[in-house]
Amino acid sequence: MTSNEQHPSDEANPLRSLTLDQLRRRTSMKWRTYPADVLPLWVAEMDVPLAAPVVRAVTEAMELGDTGYPVGTAYAEALAAFAGKRWGWDDLAVERTAIVPDVMLGVVEMLKLVTGPGDPVIVNPPVYPPFYEFVTHLDRRVVEAPLGADLRIDLGVLEEAFRRAVTGGGRAAYLLCSPHNPTGTVHTADELAAVAALAERYGVRVVADEIHAPVVTAPGARFVPYLSVSGAERGLALMSASKGWNLAGLKAALALAGPGAAADLARMPEEVGHGPSHVGVLAHTAALRDGAAWLDAVLTGIDENRRLLTRLLAEHLPGVVHRPGEATYLAWLDCRPLDLGDDPADVFLRRGRVALSSGIPFGAGGAGHLRLNLATSPEVITEAVRRMAAAVD
Numbered sequence: 001m002t003s004n005e006q007h008p009s010d011e012a013n014p015l016r017s018l019t020l021d022q023l024r025r026r027t028s029m030k031w032r033t034y035p036a037d038v039l040p041l042w043v044a045e046m047d048v049p050l051a052a053p054v055v056r057a058v059t060e061a062m063e064l065g066d067t068g069y070p071v072g073t074a075y076a077e078a079l080a081a082f083a084g085k086r087w088g089w090d091d092l093a094v095e096r097t098a099i100v101p102d103v104m105l106g107v108v109e110m111l112k113l114v115t116g117p118g119d120p121v122i123v124n125p126p127v128y129p130p131f132y133e134f135v136t137h138l139d140r141r142v143v144e145a146p147l148g149a150d151l152r153i154d155l156g157v158l159e160e161a162f163r164r165a166v167t168g169g170g171r172a173a174y175l176l177c178s179p180h181n182p183t184g185t186v187h188t189a190d191e192l193a194a195v196a197a198l199a200e201r202y203g204v205r206v207v208a209d210e211i212h213a214p215v216v217t218a219p220g221a222r223f224v225p226y227l228s229v230s231g232a233e234r235g236l237a238l239m240s241a242s243k244g245w246n247l248a249g250l251k252a253a254l255a256l257a258g259p260g261a262a263a264d265l266a267r268m269p270e271e272v273g274h275g276p277s278h279v280g281v282l283a284h285t286a287a288l289r290d291g292a293a294w295l296d297a298v299l300t301g302i303d304e305n306r307r308l309l310t311r312l313l314a315e316h317l318p319g320v321v322h323r324p325g326e327a328t329y330l331a332w333l334d335c336r337p338l339d340l341g342d343d344p345a346d347v348f349l350r351r352g353r354v355a356l357s358s359g360i361p362f363g364a365g366g367a368g369h370l371r372l373n374l375a376t377s378p379e380v381i382t383e384a385v386r387r388m389a390a391a392v393d
Contacts, residue, residue: 011297014048015305015377023047028249033355039384040355042345044181046246046329046375048298053290054245057282070099070278076254078288079239085292086214089228096257098268101275103211103253104130106238107175108138109272110255113264114205114236115140115173120165122174122204124153125363126332128181131209132363135175143172146364151183151323151332155194162202174199176208178226179216182332182362182371184325186216189224196231205261208237211253214244214295217303218326227258234260243328244295245287246375252280298375302329305374305381312382316389329375332359336368338392345370352391354384 024031030045061067076097083089100106111121117139123131125144135142145161148154158174165172176195179186187195199206208226216223227237240253253276257265287295306324309331313320321334335344345358348370359369374381 011293013301013304014051014294014298015046015301015375017049018047018377020380034349038349038353038355039380039387041373041376041380041384042355042357042371044243044330044373044375045248046298047377047380048246048375051245051287051291051294053286053294054247054283057286058250058279061279061282066278066282068278069274070252070276070281073097075099075252075281075285075288078285079254082214082288082292083225087223087225087228089225091228092225092256093259096259096262096265098255098265099273099276099281100238100253100255101272102248102251103209103238103240103242104134105275106253106255107207107209108134109268110207110236110238110264111135111138111140111173111175113267114207115171119170120172122158122161122165122172123363124158124177124180126182126359126366126369127177127363128209129361129363131175131177132361140173144364147180147183147185151180151185153187153191153195155191155198158195159198159202162198162204165204166202171205172203173205173207176206176226178208178210179212179223179325179327181212181328182330182357182359183323184328184330184332186218186221186223186326189229192224192226192229193231196226196229196235200231200234206232206235208235210237210239212243212328213239214241215299215302215329216327217299217306217329218324219303221326223327227256233258236261236264241284241287241291244298245284245291247280247283247287250277250280250283252276252284302374305329305376305378306331308378309372309374309381309385312385316385317392329373331372331374333370333372334368335370340368340392342367344368348388348391352387354387354391 080092319337357371359366
């Protein structure tokens with residue numbers, strides 16, 4: 001596999017393309033949840049124009065009236081080609097994929113295949129809050145195996161969670177977030193192989209949410225698909241172009257099965273494949289097939305913003321602990337030294353008019369923390385930190 005996800009790009013930084021006035025014309029959640037005087041750096045939407053190949057694909061579909069139901073394997077074929085070029089993963093089997101409405105609904109369908117009502121699902125907090133919400137609504141039981149102090153998977157804690165989860169002979173699943181949201185941790189091949197070995201030893205089925213896979217920003221960091229490691233043959237994974245190309249509103253994702261999970265994926269009800277948007281499938285396919293240069297320009301911009309945030313925090317909010325992640329466009333900030341209580345995001349919203357994601361819903365280890373969205377202009381990040389610093393003066 002290649003050792004660096006990013007490749008040089010001649011494209012201009014898309015994060016510098018839109019003004020605040022242009023962005024405030026958007027009607028999505030990021031821009032309409034809070035009043036206009038609030039800077040929104042919370043939900044995972046990017047402040048970018050869409051990649052030209054995506055715009056062309058959607059425009060052509062509109063002109064043709066091509067708005068029916070999705071069909072075929074073009075999306076999976078585009079992902080397979082992207083995975084080969086980007087990650088050196090040449091074993092993505094198109095025949096072991098299925099289109100699902102989006103990654104989290106795909107997670108739900110995969111968990112239905114390998115667990116039953118009341119069964120435990122292990123997660124690694126602090127972790128993406130919908131892991132708790134969707135698992136609970138599915139009538140499964142969340143079991144926490146917190147990350148270590150280094151914000152990486154603690155294999156000892158994970159093994160103990162696996163052991164407890166299968167005590168009595170029941171079924172259990174492990175919902176792996178890779179790369180990890182909110183910390184930006186990129187799991188190594190050795191870590192993932194160790195996870196696979198533990199899962200096989202205890203009979204726990206792994207479902208990997210890999211939605212942030214294209215968004216590896218740190219030079220030298222390398223995303224490793226879970227299904228590519230030895231021992232992961234019974235694993236299931238979900239992938240999408242959603243986060244890499246800002247396509248959350250164009251619903252479509254892919255479920256992938258290892259060779260030992262092919263029969264499980266085949267049991268997924270046919271009607272699940274009717275849920276994705278056909279236009280979404282076209283957009284995601286175009287992004288994966290033709291959007292690499294645009295993605296690289298965004299990744300460069302995110303890396304620059306991460307370094308900018310580090311400098312700004314050191315200058316204006318030195319009490320905040322920030323361990324820059326290797327992936328995602330999210331920053332996980334430990335604000336406990338500021339003595340702002342369990343929910344510093346609420347303080348910064350009320351006093352500074354900056355909307356950030358509260359750490360509390362991320363589970364164990366989330367209190368006193370917040371998540372900041374880096375996928376915006378350097379000017380917005382600078383102004384946000386200025387407001388945050390003023391809020392605690």
